[in-house]
Amino acid sequence: MLAAFLSVPQVQARDGWPTPPINPDRRAQLSGPLQGGTADHAKFPELQGPFATGSDVTKACLGCHTETGKHFMKNIHWTWSYVNPDTGQQLGKRYLVNNFCTNSRGNEGMCAQCHAGYGWKDESFDFSDETKIDCLVCHETTGNYYKTPNSPGNAACSVMFADRPPIDLAASAKSVDLPQRENCGTCHFYGGGGDNVKHGDLSSALKEPPRTLDVHMGVDGLNFACTACHVTNRHIWAGSRYHVISKDTEGTGQPGMRPDVATCESCHGLAPHPVNSLANFKLNDHIQSVACQACHIPEFARGGVATIVNWDWRTSGKTRDGEGYHEEGYIQGNGEHRYTYKSIKGDFTYDENVIPEYAWFDGQMRYTTIDTEFDPNAEFIEINGFSGSREDRESRIWPFKRMHTWQPYDKGRGTLVYTNLWGEDETAYWGNYDMNAAIAKGMADFGLDYSGDFGFIETLSWWPITHMVAPKESALACRDCHQPKNSRMASVEGIYLPGRDHNHWLDIIGTLLVGGTLAGIIIHSLVRIFSPKGEQE
Amino acid sequence: MAIFRVKIFSLFERFWHWLQMLLILVLLITGFGLHGFHNLMSFRTAVTLHTGAALTLLLLWAFSVFWLFTTRSWRHFIPTWQGMWGVLRFYAYGIFKGERHPYRKAYWRKHNPLQALAYLMLKIVLFPAIWITGLLYLFYFAWRNLPDAPLWLGAIAQVHTAAAFLILAFVFIHVYILTTGHSFRDHVMPMVTGFDKVDLSPEEEAYLRKDQPEDIR
Secondary structure, rough: HHHHHHHHHHHHHHHHOOOOOOOOOOOOOOOOOOOOOOOHHHHHHOOOOOOOHHHHHHHHHHHHHHOOHHHHOOHHHOOOOOOOOOOOOOOOOOOOOOOOOOOOOHHHHHHHHOOEEEOOOOOOOOOOOOHHEOOOOHHOOOOOOOOOOOOOOOOOHHHHHOOOOOOHHHHHHHHHOOOHHHHHHHHOOOOOOOOOOEEEOOOOOOOOOOOOOOOOOOOOOOOOOHHOOOOOOOEEEEOOOOOOOOOOOOOOOOOOOOOOOOOOOOHHOOOOOOOOOHHHHHHHHHHOOOOOOHHHOOOOOOOOEEEEEEEEEOOOOOOOOOOOOOEEEEEEEEEEEEEEEEEEOEEEEEOOOOOOOOEEEEEEEEEEOOOOOOOOOOEEEEEEEOOOOOOOOOOOEEEEEEEEEEEEEEEOEEEEEEOOOOOOOOOOHHOOHHHHHHHHHHOOOOOOOOOEEEEEEEEEEEEEEOOOOOOHHHHOOOHHOOOOOOOOOOOOOOOOOOOOOOOOHHHHHHHHHHHHHHEEEEEHHHHHHHHOOOOOO | EEEEEEEEHHHHHHHHHHHHHHHHHHHHHHHHHHOOOOOOOHHHHHHHHHHHHHHHHHHHHHHHHHHHOOHHHHHHOOOOOOHHHHHOOOHHHHHHOOOOOOOOOOOOOOOOOOHHHHHHHHHHHHHHHHHHHHHHHHHHHOOOOOHHHHHHHHHHHHHHHHHHHHHHHHHHHHHHOOOOOHHHHHHHHHHHOEEEEEOOOOOHHHHHHHOOOOHHH
């Protein structure tokens, strides 16, 4: 009780912590070192409109930004394709199978809403047509811009996108600026089918976050835009999910250099804790083996928006009176209700303020792709397995979101499957609820073999946690890891962790030794007290 | 031979003893906290106190080693079997009969044989074991990239912990023995005032009276 009483003024004192500076100034989001634009796009005659289509706006943009189209078409937002330079694996949204809605391939009519282009609904999309680039989705700042699926889909689904007000393309065009958090968030906050569903550390709560949710993006703090860290060079962004730098050994580099990384160290350096105390000196030692994120993101899915941690496709396809339906069963921190069942997707489990899983991570993800044959008897299939160890110099201990899913697979061949979810035909799962037909179509469209026999298998995917960095006073305390029970690092191997690790025999023998000494002293003194007193010197 | 009150603990020796006592107390409490036996303070505070106390103690020891050898006081700690049996017999038997302690302090032999052996073992076995492992522990960042470093760290931590248990047991026995004999106070005061009863030879007495009259009462 005393402790509770004492802690009150302490908490108040902490709220007034001076770093980073509390700044109530609602200035524009900080995108990088260049500030004070030299052009007001609202005054450009080319942008006054009217515009019939988004592509017409793009043509106007490219009229001045003559090289941008060429630059842009190399980036992953456009290509949805990435070949891992180390493993040669063909990755990218265009090809991968995930354990949320499973595959965008074949479902581009829906999924490519988040492609930074116009009209990708099938294989016929022209990736060399600059006018198909969508400049506005990233750069417009009116907030009234939106995108709808590129193909109508089943009648059961397309109703979701009806009744939206028409977009004032000229207003959007005149509003262009450096991307704000909300621009990136349009897609990155809603990946996996809803707010914060996929990442866990990227949600709509980051549009206007308090600094307690994210010390960098906080509107009452630094108010960083995403691009303050994800620095852009010729429309190529720093930071990659496919090729993570788990241990930055370069630090800040020279002024103006290193535009191609988005690590904590690229700003904070390799000794980020000020060496003004013994404990801080020790904290700087930790950089060798512990990612900054492990201590500075104590929990993810904070800020009132939940993330999905379990997804069960086995229960999908139930209908009432022949129609699909959904059920709300979870009220998240900000009061919003979330779906816990949808006929088109199955059951979900949500979680908030989630304590991450911790593991050695070398930055290299090994993906289970559509081509990977696996043993269906394995306990789990890892969509993106990873490795790392204490011995590996590239590895550090990272926090992860663990996503668990029961999803369809080809029982006969032991592979994942492409499922035809979105479409107007009678095989599209969303609307027809025939999984076998949906898989058969999804595979056949890309010339892939399907045994005709599907089952459900447990898969895991791992999401390195790196956003929602808490202010330093909310970082983990030493004892969150350095304790015998409930250590955050309980399952991390290959280290001797003081406080967590013990030799139980040594503790037992030591305790017996000290206890035995005390017992011996008590016995000895009792015998002394009750012995007959003889001569006293 | 006659008993006098003689200054046998110099100012430095008393300072050494009491500061060492304080530091060892801090080290034991914080150390067992770091080990996970209690949560009396935050881990961060415990690390800071433990490391600070350890470095202070090492500095103190450096001075004490210098002092021991420049004042030739190290000779007090040479082990001997002479009189050992009498002391052992006293603690195991005689003490219950109310016998007097068989040992009389001499000017160049202020510890009884059991004490001398115990302190010597502390100085050359337990203390080195704990400070060498402690420094290796503290400087782990400098050798963490050697092969099997975590395994070595585990072994080092175990030696460190084992030594801590033994030192704790020593502390209990050390304090308990102060209660034997006359009184607790009689045992503690020499380490405060420096003076204790010592059996002096006539030559020692004459020397002290002439050259160090302030050290004999």
